[in-house]
Amino acid sequence: MAKSISCSDAGKDCSWSATAETEDELLHKVTEHVLEHHKEIELNEQSISGIKSLIKEV
DSSP: OOEEEEGGGGTOSOOOEEEESSHHHHHHHHHHHHHHHOTTSOOSHHHHHHHHHHOEEO
């Protein structure tokens, strides 16, 4: 089952969303987006754990 996430899931005023077959693929997409568009977010163990909790199965 595919995985999805969006910035709005995290309460951000951003229309970005992504879907991938695996959690690892999805986290790669999230990382690219955060580094390009949300530089105020520090990607660390705690923030990644929070991101993982927002992933939905579609």
